Amino acid sequence: MKLSNKYISKLAAPAFALFFSIGCVEDLKELNNNPNAINDLAYGIQLTNMQLSFTGGAHEIFRTSLGYCFSSIQQMADLESPVSGVFLPGDKYLNDPLFAAAFFEEAYINEYRNIADYVNRTASDPAAVNFHAIGRIWKVMSAHRLTDIYGDVPYFEAGMGYISNQWFPSYDSQEEIYMDMFKELDAAVNSFDSALGGPGNNDILYAGNLEQWKKFGYSLMLRLALRISKANPSEAESWAKKAINGGVMTSNEDLARVTHQVGGHRNPFNAGFNTRDRIRLSATFVNWLKDHGDPRLDIISWVQNGGPHQGLPNGYDNTTIQGYPGGSDINAYSNINPALRQWDSPSLHLTYAEVELMLAEAALKGWHSGSPKEHYEKGVTAAMRQWAIFGVEVPSFGEIETYLKENPFSAEKGMELIGEQYWAATFLVNWEGYAKWRQTGFPKLTPVNYPGNATNGQIPRRMTYSREEYSTNLQNVSQAVSRQGSDDFTTRVWWDKE
Structure with a gap:
């Protein structure tokens, strides 16, 4: 059986060279020494790499995030190109295994090998307590996105190939993964030590600010708690309360983002938005x-031709669109503002706006003593003001106050209103918006039923595993499918209840 490159890191190459050279004569051993190898990689540099790997590259962001997550929840749509075909298979629920599996492939190639090594190395270094705590939080950040998209995935053994020879990791149930992620976050946020050093500017989220890392950890805990509110209400309530009592984000200064640079690591959405000229904002959005x-x-x-804002309806092609205002003239439909898709535009990961809307949800459930209305209004305000980080003019507080009066919160429609605003607030954090839509059912979306679709006209509930898994890790992926359900777009993950 061949070894998958998802589990065998390039960092493991020296170990394999050593293994295969045991039978060689003593004089040849030195040939296995790489004079350019880094044997003691600085924690800070590795952390930077981990954060950039999670932020992603154009490959997986375009394929899974834009190709499926954005379009499945009807924030983006596309018209088939006569030359290149369909850009967003999620627009019409088409089956494109390479697009669906892109996040899975890249996570195990680029993220987990570094996360596993980093967490393992910092665990045994008493001077690296804060590095280790940040690594554990970041491991959860990465794992929760992956399991929310695919369901059961390798977790406990992920990235452990070159540490403990776990070359073919087993798949863990999503329930087990979630329970461990809560424990990891709890341990991490309580282990920070202000008397010890940290990553400083190598930390491209918070420049080593431990208080902001604590807020981030607890905010992530709240996100995960609400995610399982239907699957395990008692655990969800317990962890939500712990997160809120611990201290979550309190302003837009706390939102988690990566700032990109021209000539450096580019915003991964840039290529997808700027080179795929048949992609537009959805008419629903x-x-x-x-x-x-x-x-x-x-x-x-x-709108490129200067016309009025007009979204492209989901599920149309160049023929069926002819009766729609704008027809097949792609430039008559709303595109994303170029100011939001520059090479150096920031990438958002978890925002204060999300946190306030989550607090509104928790208060509505009776898990928090705050006012759902007040948290809702703070969340909407933060969501509108956070666009300032892109260098664009944002609504004034007066304009936002008028908006809230015209769109008032009511407890009777509380979850619907929160769900809709969360959907809008997580535009550009679309993998989270996709997960939250599945959790809450809001906004209420009308599915499309394009000919030849893979879901019988249902919005996809998950993405499918990498095809490579069936040739390199067959036993373990088969066990996951047996436990979770068919490896298709309509199988619901553990927390996704009717």
């Missing part, structure tokens, strides 16, 4: 913004 008089419409939407 644009119409929701228009119907609510949302000032974010002018921030997010840009």
